Amino acid sequence: MAGENYNELAAFVMVARERSFTRAAAQLGVSQSALSQTIRGLEERLGLRLLTRTTRSVSPTEAGHRLFDTVAPRFEEIAQELASLSQLRDKPSGKIRINAGEHPAVSVLQPALRKLLPDNPDISVEIVVDYGLTDIVAGGFDAGVRLGDQLAKDMIAVRIGPDLRMAVVGSPDYFTRYPAPCSPQDLTAHNCIGIRLPTYGGIFPWDLDKDGHEVNVRIEGQLVFNNISLRLNSALDGLGLAYLPEDQVMPHIERGELIRVMEDWCEPFPGYHLYYPSRRHASPAFALFVETLRYRG
Numbered sequence: 369m370a371g372e373n374y375n376e377l378a379a380f381v382m383v384a385r386e387r388s389f390t391r392a393a394a395q396l397g398v399s400q401s402a403l404s405q406t407i408r409g410l411e412e413r414l415g416l417r418l419l420t421r422t423t424r425s426v427s428p429t430e431a432g433h434r435l436f437d438t439v440a441p442r443f444e445e446i447a448q449e450l451a452s453l454s455q456l457r458d459k460p461s462g463k464i465r466i467n468a469g470e471h472p473a474v475s476v477l478q479p480a481l482r483k484l485l486p487d488n489p490d491i492s493v494e495i496v497v498d499y500g501l502t503d504i505v506a507g508g509f510d511a512g513v514r515l516g517d518q519l520a521k522d523m524i525a526v527r528i529g530p531d532l533r534m535a536v537v538g539s540p541d542y543f544t545r546y547p548a549p550c551s552p553q554d555l556t557a558h559n560c561i562g563i564r565l566p567t568y569g570g571i572f573p574w575d576l577d578k579d580g581h582e583v584n585v586r587i588e589g590q591l592v593f594n595n596i597s598l599r600l601n602s603a604l605d606g607l608g609l610a611y612l613p614e615d616q617v618m619p620h621i622e623r624g625e626l627i628r629v630m631e632d633w634c635e636p637f638p639g640y641h642l643y644y645p646s647r648r649h650a651s652p653a654f655a656l657f658v659e660t661l662r663y664r665g
Contacts, residue, residue: 373410373413375406376406376407376409376410377410377435377439377443378396378443379392379396379398379403379406379407379410380407380410380418380419380432380435380436380439381436381439381440381443382395382396383403383407383419383426384418384419384428384432384436384440385436385440385506385508387425387426387427388425388426389403389404389426407419414431416429416431417429417431417432418431418432418435419432420432444505459488459490459652460488460490460491460651460652460653460655460656461490461491461652461653462490462491462492462651462653462654463491463492463493463494464491464492464493464494464510464511464653464654464657465493465494465496465508465509465510466493466494466495466496466509466510466511466512466513466642467495467496467498467502467504467507467509467511467512467513468495468496468497468498468512468513469497469498469499469513469514470497470499470595470596470597471596471613471616472513472528472529472640473495473497473513474596475529475613475615475616476513476528476529476640476661477495477513477661480528480657480660480661481493483660484656484657484660488653488656490653491653491656491657493657496509499565499566499594500565500566501514504643504644504645505645510644510654511642511643511644511654511658512642512643512644513528513640513641513642513643514640514641514643515532515637515638515639515640515641516637516638516639516640516641522645522646523643523644523645523646524643524644524645524646525641525642525643526641526642526643526658526661526662527639527640527641527662527663528639528640528641528642528661528662528663529639529640529663530639530663530665531636531637531638531639532613532614532636532637532638532639532640533613533614533634533635533636533637534574534575534611534612534613534614534634535611535612535613535614535617535618535621535628535631535634536549536574536609536610536611536628536629536630536631536633536634537603537609537610537612537617537620537621537626537627537628537629538603538606538608538609538610538626538627538629539603539604539605539606539625539626539627540624540625540627541606542559542603542606542607542608542609543627546558546559548627548629549609549629549630550629550630551630551633552574552576552583552585552630552633555574555585555587555609556588558587558589558608558609559589559590559607559608559609560574560587560588560589560608560609560610560611561589561591561592561593561599561602561603561607561608561609561610561611562587562588562589562591562592562593563592563593563594563599563611564592564593564594565594566594571586571587571592573585573586573587574587574611576630576633576634577633577634577635577637578632578633578635583633587611589608589609590607590608591607591608596612596613596616599612600612600616600617600620603617603626604620604625604626609629614634639663642658642661
């Protein structure tokens with residue numbers, strides 16, 4: 369294909385990735401009508417329909433999937449090589465996109481930003497909070513954050529935090545109405561505040577561990593949320609027991625606002641890691657970001 373048509377391929381990749389002409393046009397800085405005309409021109413030259421269009425969605429055809437799977441990684445490699453040229457500059461610069469859950473974003477990434485950004489005004493960071501096990505390459509992220517036991521084998525992983533512990537907590541008012549549980553079996557008689565994660569589907573079980581004996585407790589209760597703050601606030605309001613990261617509840621325990629139970633069933637587990645593709649060329653900005661996050665405890 370002639371060199372002047374590479375822009376058409378780049379436009380197709382963006383539409384196929386975004387599954388929307390509107391979003392793709394915004395990303396490319398062109399009008400939606402101009403983008404539609406570009407895609408039609410590419411389809412006519414190839415003699416193939418690449419995208420199926422409806423009033424509500426856009427999706428690749430079989431030929432479109434094949435072209436996307438072949439071309440998209442090449443454009444990504446070109447973009448990475450161009451980004452790596454920033455090493456020739458004196459100051460680290462550029463945008464870093466990170467995918468992470470709520471807890472590591474607040475407890476690990478945000479403190480690191482306080483160290484990194486004031487002295488590096490040419491670096492910008494976008495953090496997308498997401499509980500799903502997102503494909504960071506397909507999503508256009510530079511890196512993601514996961515627990516140590518959730519990492520893909522083809523990724524580079526850098527430990528960015530200590531081992532973690534969970535805590536089962538309830539308010540003093542809650543325990544005036546319910547006896548304190550001592551074992552996983554006791555939780556069946558309690559109003560437990562649940563969390564629903566997109567990668568799990570149902571209510572996420574509480575993973576309890578004592579002396580090497582692991583129990584996954586399928587809890588029940590009146591409330592289900594998908595973030596930490598609502599579960600914490602509901603526990604403080606006396607609406608049920610919550611299963612939360614230890615660091616998020618310790619200040620409330622010390623002030624007497626929450627009571628911790630079943631501490632012997634909450635053993636430490638591997639903490640958070642930053643992960644990214646092994647083929648990624650680390651720009652000065654990304655390398656500095658990694659070193660700022662690296663756990664040295």
